[in-house]
Amino acid sequence: xxxxxxxxxxxxxxxxxxxxxxxxxxxxxxxxxxxxxxxxxxxxxxxxxxxxxxxxxxxxxxxxxxxxxxxxxxxxxxxxxxxxxxxxxxxxxxxxxxxxxxxxxxxxxxxxxxxxxxxxxxxxxxxxxxxxxxxxxx
Amino acid sequence: xxxxxxxxxxxxxxxxxxxxxxxxxxxxxxxxxxxxxxxxxxxxxxxxxxxxxxxxxxxxxxxxxxxxxxxxxxxxxxxxxxxxxxxxxxxxxxxxxxxxxxxxxxxxxxxxxxxxxxxxxxxxxxxxxxxxxxxxxx
DNA sequence: ATAATTGCAAACAGTTTGCCCCTAT
DNA sequence: ATAGGGGCAAACTGTTTGCAATTAT
Numbered sequence: 102x103x104x105x106x107x108x109x110x111x112x113x114x115x116x117x118x119x120x121x122x123x124x125x126x127x128x129x130x131x132x133x134x135x136x137x138x139x140x141x142x143x144x145x146x147x148x149x150x151x152x153x154x155x156x157x158x159x160x161x162x163x164x165x166x167x168x169x170x171x172x173x174x175x176x177x178x179x180x181x182x183x184x185x186x187x188x189x190x191x192x193x194x195x196x197x198x199x200x201x202x203x204x205x206x207x208x209x210x211x212x213x214x215x216x217x218x219x220x221x222x223x224x225x226x227x228x229x230x231x232x233x234x235x236x237x238x239x
Numbered sequence: 240x241x242x243x244x245x246x247x248x249x250x251x252x253x254x255x256x257x258x259x260x261x262x263x264x265x266x267x268x269x270x271x272x273x274x275x276x277x278x279x280x281x282x283x284x285x286x287x288x289x290x291x292x293x294x295x296x297x298x299x300x301x302x303x304x305x306x307x308x309x310x311x312x313x314x315x316x317x318x319x320x321x322x323x324x325x326x327x328x329x330x331x332x333x334x335x336x337x338x339x340x341x342x343x344x345x346x347x348x349x350x351x352x353x354x355x356x357x358x359x360x361x362x363x364x365x366x367x368x369x370x371x372x373x374x375x376x377x
Numbered sequence: 378a379t380a381a382t383t384g385c386a387a388a389c390a391g392t393t394t395g396c397c398c399c400t401a402t
Numbered sequence: 403a404t405a406g407g408g409g410c411a412a413a414c415t416g417t418t419t420g421c422a423a424t425t426a427t
Contacts, residue, residue: 211357
């Protein structure tokens with residue numbers, strides 16, 4: 102991987118971000134430094150950096166993906182209303198080994214993912230009392 | 240919600256599926272019974288059924304959403320290569336309560352999600368020895 | 378020198394929507 | 403009878419790709 106100015110700035114922006122920005126977010130922030138960069142370049146770099154494990158992609162089918170400068174294991178809280186992703190400020194005690202060996206032997210288990218979901222503080226305040234997550238729960 | 244023939248068949252197809260089909264998958268299967276149904280109708284129904292908690296949408300993955308006829312809590316294994324989602328054939332011991340009360344008070348935590356990911360048995364066999372998940376791991 | 382990378386635009390995939398007709402209640 | 407739902411196509415959003423020009427190594 103060549104270290105171009107674009108890649109450098111994208112990476113800096115990302116490493117400085119604590120909010121797990123979307124590709125658009127990154128694009129907007131990078132453009133303040135490199136106004137002529139194209140969205141395609143941002144996508145290509147996010148892809149390459151993800152492939153090389155420099156950053157992490159938080160996937161979200163249907164909506165926008167988000168990118169995480171932290172590649173060491175940690176867990177997230179996801180807002181089901183606005184899509185915001187926050188790091189959990191505490192550890193979650195997760196099982197260290199998979200109980201079923203027959204199951205494990207048949208596939209390659211690479212890792213696991215845990216997250217809480219709900220309403221972030223802002224959406225919670227804005228929606229106090231309203232039923233907004235699907236129809237009848239919350 | 241009116242019970243139309245289309246909704247009925249979509250629901251039947253889904254309840255019979257153990258593989259967490261995508262909207263396309265559902266469309267293909269439903270078309271064997273109702274060849275004239277439109278993809279839009281399938282999407283609209285999957286959306287409504289999800290909103291009414293009749294089915295579940297599996298959305299934190301790349302690519303297409305998948306749909307799950309089981310709405311009671313259970314966990315998944317996701318293949319990072321083909322996207323397939325399987326139910327885990329065992330229970331995962333997850334934390335029952337969130338350790339940090341200050342954190343909890345500020346937002347509305349609705350639930351949590353846990354999954355293993357890796358290569359399903361088919362992709363594992365096909366890719367034995369190859370490095371296919373991102374660049375240098377596996 | 379040359380292979381990787383860029384900007385740009387066009388293409389793509391998945392999903393949603395508007396409109397007008399139809400049908401379950 | 404009438405509001406909710408269907409079919410169809412067009413629109414939309416997020417992401418990827420082809421190409422010719424540029425740049426890090």
